[in-house]
Amino acid sequence: MSDKKLVVITGASSGIGAAIAKHFSQQGHPLLLLARRLENMQALALPNCMCVELDVADAAAFTKAIADAEAQYGPTDCLVNNAGIMLLGDIANQDADEWKRMYDVNVIGLLNGMQAVLEPMKQREHGTIINISSVAGRKGFPNHAAYCGTKFAVHAIGETVREEVAGTNVRVITIAPGAVETELLSHTTSDEIKAGYNEWKESINGAIHSDDIARSVVFAYQQPQNVCIREIVLAPTKQQ
Numbered sequence: 001m002s003d004k005k006l007v008v009i010t011g012a013s014s015g016i017g018a019a020i021a022k023h024f025s026q027q028g029h030p031l032l033l034l035a036r037r038l039e040n041m042q043a044l045a046l047p048n049c050m051c052v053e054l055d056v057a058d059a060a061a062f063t064k065a066i067a068d069a070e071a072q073y074g075p076t077d078c079l080v081n082n083a084g085i086m087l088l089g090d091i092a093n094q095d096a097d098e099w100k101r102m103y104d105v106n107v108i109g110l111l112n113g114m115q116a117v118l119e120p121m122k123q124r125e126h127g128t129i130i131n132i133s134s135v136a137g138r139k140g141f142p143n144h145a146a147y148c149g150t151k152f153a154v155h156a157i158g159e160t161v162r163e164e165v166a167g168t169n170v171r172v173i174t175i176a177p178g179a180v181e182t183e184l185l186s187h188t189t190s191d192e193i194k195a196g197y198n199e200w201k202e203s204i205n206g207a208i209h210s211d212d213i214a215r216s217v218v219f220a221y222q223q224p225q226n227v228c229i230r231e232i233v234l235a236p237t238k239q240q
């Protein structure tokens with residue numbers, strides 16, 4: 001059994017989360033993967049890996065999944081709050097249900113994760129929480145108002161909790177990617193907005209790869225515990 005500690009990753013059924021899972025697995029960590037599409041996580045076929053189907057907005061399911069994984073693999077040393085949805089729309093016309101869905105996953109889901117692991121991490125005086133935000137958590141883009149709201153919240157929550165728990169040796173890290181080639185855009189309901197986004201992506205020479213983000217996540221985690229990389233922003237070089 002490796003001495004590598006348990007890493008919990010949300011939204012590991014596709015895109016950036018699946019890449020993060022593979023990179024941590026290559027480093028020998030046992031994993032708990034969480035998302036709604038169980039079969040996608042199982043298809044990664046990673047060793048020492050528990051996959052649980054859940055909605056991150058369900059706090060009780062989140063806590064139970066972590067307790068079950070810890071019973072098998074020991075305490076969680078790293079939580080990567082990666083699950084997220086992006087439903088682009090103009091506020092004047094967008095269905096309000098889309099705003100709510102984004103806040104439930106991108107903000108409440110992330111808070112649920114932090115709450116599920118923070119107290120034991122504080123008591124052990126060891127642990128790392130990595131929240132996946134976005135460049136859209138630092139600046140606005142057309143048709144991104146509600147999504148930007150959720151991602152600005154990720155920065156605000158992460159920075160606030162980082163200060164709260166710094167004295168207990170627990171790290172809170174925010175990683176903010178620019179355009180990455182994943183399924184993220186596919187859930188937006190407006191074909192016009194999707195087409196505009198794809199044109200923009202071409203104009204910046206394409207998006208970067210999920211592995212590019214996964215490398216930065218593992219890099220931040222692998223620093224000595226007394227070094228906290230507070231924030232990484234990484235994007236295609238031609239993205240402004």
Ligand code: NDP
Nearest residue numbers: 011013014015016036037055056083084134180182183184
């Ligand atoms: P994907 O759509 O490929 O992945 C999103 C992941 O989130 C999926 O695994 C999905 O799993 C999971 N998810 C969505 N809703 C829920 C839910 N209610 N409960 C549990 N899991 C959920 O997109 P990305 O990989 O691009 O997105 C990952 C993160 O990166 C997101 O937070 C996104 O905002 C952020 N990001 C992405 C960028 C990009 O350009 N791609 C840029 C900046 C940030 P399932 O559907 O199986 O539940």
